[in-house]
Amino acid sequence: MLKKHSYVERIQNLIHLKLEPCDNQPISADTLLREVWIQMDSMQMITFVVELETEFGLELPDELVGNMTGSHLTVGDLADLIKSSQERV
Amino acid sequence: MRSKILPMQYPNVTSWQWQANTFAALANYPLAKPWIMTHFIPLQLTLNEGSSYVDFYRTPTFEFCPWLLRQHLSRQLVRHFNKDICTFLMDCIDMNNYIYVLLDQAQFLDFKYFFSHDSFVFGYDEERCIFHIADFTFTGKYSFAEITFEQMRRAYEGVEDDGDWLYAGKGGLSLFQFNDRAAYDFNVNYVIEQLEDFLNGRSPSDKYREMGYMTKPCVWGISVYEELIFEMNRIRIGQNAEDSRPFQVIHDHKILMLERIDFMDQAGFLEEGKKLKVRYQTIADDALMARNLIVKYSLTKNKDTLDKVEVLIRRIQVCEQEAMEHMIHNLSRASNMTPTGEMGLV
Numbered sequence: 108m109l110k111k112h113s114y115v116e117r118i119q120n121l122i123h124l125k126l127e128p129c130d131n132q133p134i135s136a137d138t139l140l141r142e143v144w145i146q147m148d149s150m151q152m153i154t155f156v157v158e159l160e161t162e163f164g165l166e167l168p169d170e171l172v173g174n175m176t177g178s179h180l181t182v183g184d185l186a187d188l189i190k191s192s193q194e195r196v
Numbered sequence: 197m198r199s200k201i202l203p204m205q206y207p208n209v210t211s212w213q214w215q216a217n218t219f220a221a222l223a224n225y226p227l228a229k230p231w232i233m234t235h236f237i238p239l240q241l242t243l244n245e246g247s248s249y250v251d252f253y254r255t256p257t258f259e260f261c262p263w264l265l266r267q268h269l270s271r272q273l274v275r276h277f278n279k280d281i282c283t284f285l286m287d288c289i290d291m292n293n294y295i296y297v298l299l300d301q302a303q304f305l306d307f308k309y310f311f312s313h314d315s316f317v318f319g320y321d322e323e324r325c326i327f328h329i330a331d332f333t334f335t336g337k338y339s340f341a342e343i344t345f346e347q348m349r350r351a352y353e354g355v356e357d358d359g360d361w362l363y364a365g366k367g368g369l370s371l372f373q374f375n376d377r378a379a380y381d382f383n384v385n386y387v388i389e390q391l392e393d394f395l396n397g398r399s400p401s402d403k404y405r406e407m408g409y410m411t412k413p414c415v416w417g418i419s420v421y422e423e424l425i426f427e428m429n430r431i432r433i434g435q436n437a438e439d440s441r442p443f444q445v446i447h448d449h450k451i452l453m454l455e456r457i458d459f460m461d462q463a464g465f466l467e468e469g470k471k472l473k474v475r476y477q478t479i480a481d482d483a484l485m486a487r488n489l490i491v492k493y494s495l496t497k498n499k500d501t502l503d504k505v506e507v508l509i510r511r512i513q514v515c516e517q518e519a520m521e522h523m524i525h526n527l528s529r530a531s532n533m534t535p536t537g538e539m540g541l542v
Binding site: 148149150153154156157160169172173174 | 335336337480481484485488489491492495496504
């Protein structure tokens with residue numbers, strides 16, 4: 108089973124592929140998802156969530172395509188969520 | 197060499213180009229705020245074949261907004277008095293007119309064939325030979341862009357007189373300028389009336405026949421949600437294609453409602469404005485989620501997503517009914533008006 112940091116790395120790579128090179132900020136496990144989402148328009152953001160679902164073969168919570176303004180979810184939380192979901196399969 | 201850019205701000209309403217353009221211009225004129233806050237409460241859903249079209253009533257806004265002085269010119273008239281469309285547009289902008297016009301956007305977008313779309317011209321730079329225009333078509337979301345004089349010439353002339361479908365097929369272009377002689381105070385009684393009509397699903401055109409126009413059958417206010425639930429089923433069985441735009445309008449409606457709550461709270465019309473705002477924020481969040489889930493459905497075609505949207509619509513319907521009843525009750529205390537409908541009897 109993959110370790111959490113491997114999931115974080117895969118998510119980081121997908122984010123870097125999505126964002127323009129000049130927009131690329133260092134993404135860590137502590138980066139808030141809302142800070143990543145804000146760099147995308149809504150279409151890009153929804154497409155990105157679908158790409159994550161395809162990459163990891165799961166369905167992510169709808170919360171991720173909702174209003175994330177007050178959300179405290181981080182890249183690390185997303186990695187945990189994906190990891191635990193895959194461990195359940 | 198001359199240049200001029202008329203004031204434009206990124207609007208908080210971006211559902212349709214005629215709304216987005218009007219809001220982008222009006223956002224620069226705070227005097228228009230009481231009028232905006234008094235209107236944009238009724239919603240209508242038009243039952244078109246293959247899709248459900250949702251918009252604010254009445255549309256297009258610029259035709260009845262007292263803060264916009266509108267002059268409409270046919271293409272024949274423009275041609276008669278002006279040899280060169282670019283010179284004409286620059287002169288109009290110099291005289292503080294925004295221009296709403298149909299262009300063949302294939303002349304500046306990556307389209308192989310003729311593509312006519314309404315466009316909003318708000319500035320130019322003669323030295324750089326460019327116009328500033330606004331539309332959804334540049335990036336897929338409402339945005340401002342530049343096109344060259346040559347592109348403008350080809351795009352304007354690329355639309356034939358009888359192929360200009362703007363203004364219910366009458367065609368032509370409209371010039372708008374801010375009307376600083378207008379006066380409009382916030383009308384709380386009219387707001388209450390519209391909220392009651394919304395809850396009763398009544399058409400505002402029953403009262404204001406002069407504002408009516410030819411349309412396919414419509415539903416109004418709270419009934420829009422019931423019809424959107426039917427629409428989910430039509431999408432599910434493949435009768436209609438998914439469309440996020442009705443949900444963008446619903447979301448814009450909630451954004452304006454949040455702004456209206458702040459406005460009425462600050463003006464002393466609402467006693468429990470903060471509480472109402474929290475309730476409406478939840479409704480706005482649900483509307484945003486519904487819109488995004490429809491977009492997600494367009495990518496995945498997972499029908500479970502449509503079930504989730506349906507749940508959200510039902511929740512919006514119930515929550516908005518409660519919030520509006522509360523708002524009417526609250527506003528009636530500050531106005532000289534007794535709620536008329538049974539919805540007002542909270």
